[in-house]
Amino acid sequence: MSAMNDKHILSSFDRDLESIQANVMKMGGLVEAALANAAAALENRDVELAEQVRAGDKAIDALDVTVKTEAARLIALRAPTAIDLRLVLAVMEISSHLERCGDYAKNIAKRTLTVTGGTEIEGAHGALRRMSRYVEEMMKDALDAYIQRDVAKSQEVIARDAEADQIYNTLFRSLLTHMMEDPRNIAVGMQLHFIAKNIERVGDHATNIAEQTIYMVTGELPDDDRPKQDRTSLTLQEGPIQ
Amino acid sequence: MNMYDSPEREAKLDQKATKISARNVQVYYGETHALKDVSVDIQDKTVTAFIGPSGCGKSTFLRCINRMNDTIDSCRVEGTILLEGEDIYDRRVDPVQLRAKVGMVFQKPNPFPKSIYDNVAYGPRIHGLARNKAELDDIVERALRRGAIWNEVKDRLQSPGTGLSGGQQQRLCIARAVATEPEVLLMDEPCSALDPIATAQVEELIDELRQDYSVVIVTHSMQQAARVSQKTAFFHLGNLVEFGDTDQIFTRPQDSRTESYITGRIG
Numbered sequence: 001m002s003a004m005n006d007k008h009i010l011s012s013f014d015r016d017l018e019s020i021q022a023n024v025m026k027m028g029g030l031v032e033a034a035l036a037n038a039a040a041a042l043e044n045r046d047v048e049l050a051e052q053v054r055a056g057d058k059a060i061d062a063l064d065v066t067v068k069t070e071a072a073r074l075i076a077l078r079a080p081t082a083i084d085l086r087l088v089l090a091v092m093e094i095s096s097h098l099e100r101c102g103d104y105a106k107n108i109a110k111r112t113l114t115v116t117g118g119t120e121i122e123g124a125h126g127a128l129r130r131m132s133r134y135v136e137e138m139m140k141d142a143l144d145a146y147i148q149r150d151v152a153k154s155q156e157v158i159a160r161d162a163e164a165d166q167i168y169n170t171l172f173r174s175l176l177t178h179m180m181e182d183p184r185n186i187a188v189g190m191q192l193h194f195i196a197k198n199i200e201r202v203g204d205h206a207t208n209i210a211e212q213t214i215y216m217v218t219g220e221l222p223d224d225d226r227p228k229q230d231r232t233s234l235t236l237q238e239g240p241i242q
Numbered sequence: 243m244n245m246y247d248s249p250e251r252e253a254k255l256d257q258k259a260t261k262i263s264a265r266n267v268q269v270y271y272g273e274t275h276a277l278k279d280v281s282v283d284i285q286d287k288t289v290t291a292f293i294g295p296s297g298c299g300k301s302t303f304l305r306c307i308n309r310m311n312d313t314i315d316s317c318r319v320e321g322t323i324l325l326e327g328e329d330i331y332d333r334r335v336d337p338v339q340l341r342a343k344v345g346m347v348f349q350k351p352n353p354f355p356k357s358i359y360d361n362v363a364y365g366p367r368i369h370g371l372a373r374n375k376a377e378l379d380d381i382v383e384r385a386l387r388r389g390a391i392w393n394e395v396k397d398r399l400q401s402p403g404t405g406l407s408g409g410q411q412q413r414l415c416i417a418r419a420v421a422t423e424p425e426v427l428l429m430d431e432p433c434s435a436l437d438p439i440a441t442a443q444v445e446e447l448i449d450e451l452r453q454d455y456s457v458v459i460v461t462h463s464m465q466q467a468a469r470v471s472q473k474t475a476f477f478h479l480g481n482l483v484e485f486g487d488t489d490q491i492f493t494r495p496q497d498s499r500t501e502s503y504i505t506g507r508i509g
Contacts, residue, residue: 006507013506079465081492081504219494 013078017087020070021147024091027063027098028143030056032136034105035202039132042112042195043125050116053109060102067095083216090216094146097205097212101139104198111191118188121178124171128192131167132199138164138206146213154210158222164203171196172232258285261426261456262307267321269302269311276302278480280321284426284473289448289457291467291488294477295503300460303477304428307458308344309337325426342369345419349431351411353403353418358395361403361414362386365422381421388454389417390447409440416447420455427451429459433466445470464504468492476500 008014034053041049071092074080080088138160145153172193179189215221262284269277277299284290292300302311309330311317323330330340342365353361362382365371372378382399386392391413395406403414412432419427429448433441448470451457461467467474467488474491476484476499484491484500495501 006502008506010506081464081468082495082501084505085493 013084016070016074016078017084020067020074020088020091023063023067023070024094024098025143025147027060027067027095027102028139030060030063031098031101031105032140032143034060034102035108035132035136035139035199038105038108038112039129039136039199041109042115043129045112045116047113047116050109050112054106057102057106060099064095064099068092071095086216086219090146090212093212094209097208101202101205104202108195108198111195115188115191118191119184121175121185121188121192124175124178124192127167127171127174128195128199131164131171131196134167135164135199135203135206138203139209142206142209142213145210146216149213149217151214151217154213155222157210158207161203161207164200168196168200169232258288260284261286261326262458263322263324263327264303264306265322265324267303267306267319267323269299269306269320270316270318271314272316276480277306280482282475282482282485284456284458286425286456287452287454288473289452289459289471290473290475291471292458292460292475292477293462293464293467293503294483296462298477299480300475300477301430303482304430304458304460307426307428308341308346310341310346312337339369342422343424344426344428345422345424346428346430347412347415347419347432350435351408351415353406353411353414355402355404357400358386358403358406358414359399362418362421365418369422371422385417385421386414388420388451389413390443390450391417407440409436409443412436412440412444413447416444416451420451424455426456426458429457431460431462434462441466464492476503478503 034056037049038053040046041053071088074088078084138157141153142157144150145157175189175193175196178185211222260283263282264284265281267277267280268275280299280303292304294300305311306319306323307325307330311319319331325340325344329335330344354364356364359382362385363372363378366378366381372381383392383396386395391410394410395401395414403411406414412435416427416432432448433444436444445466448457448459452472459467459470471488474486474488475482476491476495476497478499484495484497486496491500492504495504501507
């Protein structure tokens with residue numbers, strides 16, 4: 001739709017919309033960095049970096065408040081309609097998703113401080129790092145697709161969540177196996193599992209951001225019919241894979 | 243499945259009856275093709291808003307519905323407009339009778355230079371709707387109540403209508419329009435000369451009138467269209483570009499020209 005790229009007659013309206021989007025993108029950048037740093041701190045047992053991630057969440061929370069305030073102001077003063085309205089609604093949702101991801105990064109960092117110095121479960125840290133890279137990539141692409149208003153790219157991000165769930169499943173079973181083998185692994189195993197779950201949730205939020213982009217562009221949310229790959233809720237009945 | 247409880251049937255029952263049905267309406271002012279092939283069904287007991295930039299044809303189309311364009315010599319109307327299935331451009335239709343059925347309210351309040359009472363009684367008198375003074379009093383009171391102005395004027399019915407405030411004058415004009423028991427009310431930017439409070443009162447009145455009439459309103463205020471109407475039609479360069487539920491038009495318009503116009507972009 002070529003007309004959509006046209007500027008508003010009232011240029012201050014465009015400036016308001018650009019400002020709110022700039023803040024969301026700034027948030028996206030901070031969240032991506034927080035996740036990468038949290039995973040790196042875990043893998044390298046870097047306590048200082050973990051502390052930095054914990055402290056950095058404040059800035060993400062503050063940006064979320066800024067975005068929500070700007071959105072409320074824009075709705076009150078500009079009465080946005082159609083694409084403008086959908087953009088503001090999507091921005092508010094995306095901001096909430098990013099804020100939550102910031103919390104997950106912070107939580108990973110907190111748990112990192114706990115597990116550092118404890119027993120190590122072989123291969124778990126590396127697997128968590130790989131999983132983290134995978135969802136960071138999803139998040140980055142979801143935000144790029146949002147800025148480019150790219151529906152196809154958003155759909156592709158949504159499809160990738162199944163793989164994130166698979167990685168989590170595998171890790172869950174592996175952690176469970178280690179904990180069953182040696183109860184001394186349980187304390188660390190539980191912490192690592194929470195970390196894995198946090199990372200997996202980031203993938204879900206990236207998916208939700210991609211859905212918001214599709215809503216913003218088309219006016220309709222995609223059907224929630226993607227196959228659910230997280231089957232760990234059934235694992236106790238099935239037992240771990242040996 | 244029993245045909246009586248099929249979803250299609252329920253959807254049909256839910257739909258309001260068509261009041262005005264326009265097909266392939268063309269309007270020319272001399273050489274100028276002002277309205278191009280407009281086809282639309284306007285529902286009963288619904289507020290339909292016509293929006294679009296100046297010169298888009300929305301007022302021209304509105305004026306076709308009660309044959310106000312007949313008064314313009316160079317104007318030529320083609321196509322059909324049915325009111326309850328009757329062709330309003332049929333030779334046997336008397337435009338004066340038609341305008342009693344299809345009332346109109348204009349941009350600027352235009353009360354007659356007569357008393358408040360006589361303003362409202364004018365239509366019923368010329369159409370012979372009252373047999374005596376008591377009946378006429380009844381009609382005037384009912385119309386003024388429907389115009390949501392009765393309480394403000396009941397003690398001064400003999401004062402001139404022109405002495406009222408702008409918002410009151412407009413509600414008086416609405417009362418005058420409903421006094422002849424019309425089926426359709428046409429409003430051409432009824433609030434553009436009113437302050438926000440008077441506008442809100444007229445909008446509240448429009449919402450009440452919807453219980454009894456099919457209301458068609460031309461407005462330059464898109465927020466007003468969004469506030470008062472259930473259906474919206476967007477006109478551009480003489481074409482009816484998009485017609486749909488108001489909430490759909492303002493959240494996800496289908497045509498990029500509609501999108502550009504309602505979001506305040508240059509189309």
